[in-house]
Amino acid sequence: MGTVGKWKISWGYICASLMIILLGSFSLSQAKIGSSDLFSWIYNQLYKILPYLFGGIYILKNKKITRTKIFDLFCMGLCMIGILCLISIFEMLSSGRENPNLISGLNIFLIPMIISFLAFALMDKKQIYYMMTGILVISFIAYLLSLGGASSITLKTLQTISFSSSYSPFESHVFAGLSAALSAYFIYYRENKVITIVSILFVILTFKRASVVFALGFIIVSLFCVWKDSKTNKKIVNISVIIFTVLTMVYAFFMNPEHITKLNTFFVKYFNLNTFELTMGRNTLYSRLINSGFISAGIDSSWCYSADIEMDLVKVYIEVGFLGLLIVVAYFWQFAKANWYAYIYVLSIFFNLLTSHSFHTTTGWIVRYILLLSLLSYSSEMSTLTLKSLLKKRFGIRKNKRQF
Template identity: 25%
Template structure:
């Protein structure tokens, strides 16, 4: 019986289906339902309402359903004592968030200054960590895989709706310029989650259509860094063993390199680094698309940090350079802690390391830290790879591996 192909297995009788539904845990079912609804609402509210500048209860509904996912999932975890999956990684992530929170509270008290933006930034950091940790412990591999397939398709639909509402035509595709990073297809609302879907379905390639769709989607949203890594993610598993483990000795080197890159980039952005910019023949304003001017404006107004989120509160808009703003808000030590802990959740898996390389480079030159739904997909992918390690040829094969971890 073990050698019988999956196609030859008879369908489940209706009585057995009914019995399964009766035996299903209501909290697990609610977690799955809210998990899918969260990504559906994210896509449709961004595509329809955010595009038209309409924000309110409708666009905030995705945060409520994300909270619902966490609520029902936590009840399930407590009832069934399931918390082992992604636990070590979650501890590393939540340590970063708690250090940022404590440092922010201390600076708020010291400076006697506070902004509501800071609550949002802390929640954007913490919520996807908890969300991913919960669904990894509650949902099976098939549920996560099917849920994210639905999420990808609906996200693409939401993106297409946004383009239609903006009046983008087929001819506009040919007006894109990679060198200037301009395109009518560019989308700040969908680019972050698009590249995470690309990484996910370029690893789990049981459906070639989903892999192709996710890759094209990431390229279409037209962020230069994302385009480069979408192409890399597509070919990477074909050319190398994606599940190979990196040697332990590479960890401190990688952490040191990315911390050095972040600090060098931060120094390069300073108005006082004109001599270095000249020696490197760099036009920083053009290279960063005006981000260096944001930093100059921040420094000219005599900025004094009052914690995580204080840069955006002072400027009135994002600095769009996450590691640079962390440096000014919480010191270089915060950046080092972030890089160290985030790198160490990859399990030294080669593919997860590639994913984190993208994140670090993106956080150096842009600010995707607030893209909580994209980070949720990122954490889920890392959890599925690290805890269901294997060739991942089919969803069913991975499910058996992942189920072993869930049973403990």
């Protein structure tokens, strides 16, 4: 906290408020209201300014840099981006092709990381909760506006939802990433019941099946699993890095047009399910890219040939190879070392990155970083519910006293 004359300045709350404006303006720009263009302009300007602004505030507040886990993770992230840049340059030189998307592709990793890490360093736990609450409230209102208002959610429309066929009139890919990260945060730091319920409702309504399933898993783990706050076993994290690296390579192998036909025959024969349904059409996107004559020129070079293949880990693998993939996977799994709740959340992220896409959803990643950094730094003050505690609450059982 600084002072200007008689006024006290809380840099943390200023930072939190700017983050609310940033992510809130993005959400409102998607709300299909008359001032959407204005909110989009505010978001784009703040997105460019905040890295410099937060950097300046951080330098004013901290005369020297203290090495912490958060600082080490930030440096590791910069190293990851640097290595991806070097691999991309090598790919361009070896292929003889230019990559006009290189800078923007690297910025997709860099800018959300800078904003999130600096914002987190400037705020305490209370200010972070204030920020996340503000983002949730504005984003949920914007989501309802994008549907045409809360009145659009009726019993009739609710009855059309089909989990098996993945249909919902309320589904939103724009708000899915934000809602999933916000619900995971408030399920763990459940200081306000109403806010927690709203966050859960938000992720359920946006109706990304994997996000809904994992949200229900987070509820169970947060409420009933006493081991959620225990430190994660490093060996399991390292094994997870290997598993997802290998899974990505295997997945890319079977998505190849040369092998997808055989895989399709197998699934139709034994499961009566074709690969188009299984991959939600992403095998077609991948085949289209390969058949276009794709030659890698580094990160985001596949966009020079076709639309996004919507499989982020596979995309990283075909653009920067095994080494680039391993570095990306290894970096993001470092956040899982905080505790088992963080491990499960990172697992949900990688399930999405393998089968879908989210790297280019910068707003979603800003909230994800804040959540993961919070799990590394702050434990939940809410106790885990056990059978014993539930019985005490329900029947008034007290220690060393028998009830008659």
